[in-house]
Amino acid sequence: MKIRTTIFFVVMVLAAFGLSFMLITEPGNVFRTLLTYAAIAGLIYFIYRMWIRRKPNRREQQAFKKAVKHSKKRYGNPVSASKMKANKAKPKAPIPFKKTSINRIDAPKLTVIEGKKGKKKKKISL
Numbered sequence: 001m002k003i004r005t006t007i008f009f010v011v012m013v014l015a016a017f018g019l020s021f022m023l024i025t026e027p028g029n030v031f032r033t034l035l036t037y038a039a040i041a042g043l044i045y046f047i048y049r050m051w052i053r054r055k056p057n058r059r060e061q062q063a064f065k066k067a068v069k070h071s072k073k074r075y076g077n078p079v080s081a082s083k084m085k086a087n088k089a090k091p092k093a094p095i096p097f098k099k100t101s102i103n104r105i106d107a108p109k110l111t112v113i114e115g116k117k118g119k120k121k122k123k124i125s126l
Contacts, residue, residue: 022030 019030
């Protein structure tokens with residue numbers, strides 16, 4: 001592990017020395033080089049963002065986000081530990097029991113798929 005740290009330190013010192021030398025002798029080229037590197041990095045990031053990162057299962061991702069939004073709307077956001085501690089410090093009046101309406105709670109969306117369980121295939125015997 002010490003060898004890697006030493007090599008990294010030596011490379012960083014040489015890079016700083018070379019950058020300072022170039023800055024003293026040719027400051028225009030340094031800025032042009034840095035702008036070129038920034039443009040290349042931006043182009044690579046753009047290509048990555050547009051083509052490589054785009055996945056074919058985008059519909060699944062949108063469905064997942066919609067389900068998360070519905071879940072948060074239904075159950076609420078989780079309370080952080082700091083808010084729970086603050087709530088414990090302040091005693092509040094007891095909250096009256098709320099009666100939830102049956103219509104408000106969504107039943108799971110299940111469908112019955114009709115099948116041919118009773119019908120048997122005609123078997124051919126030789």
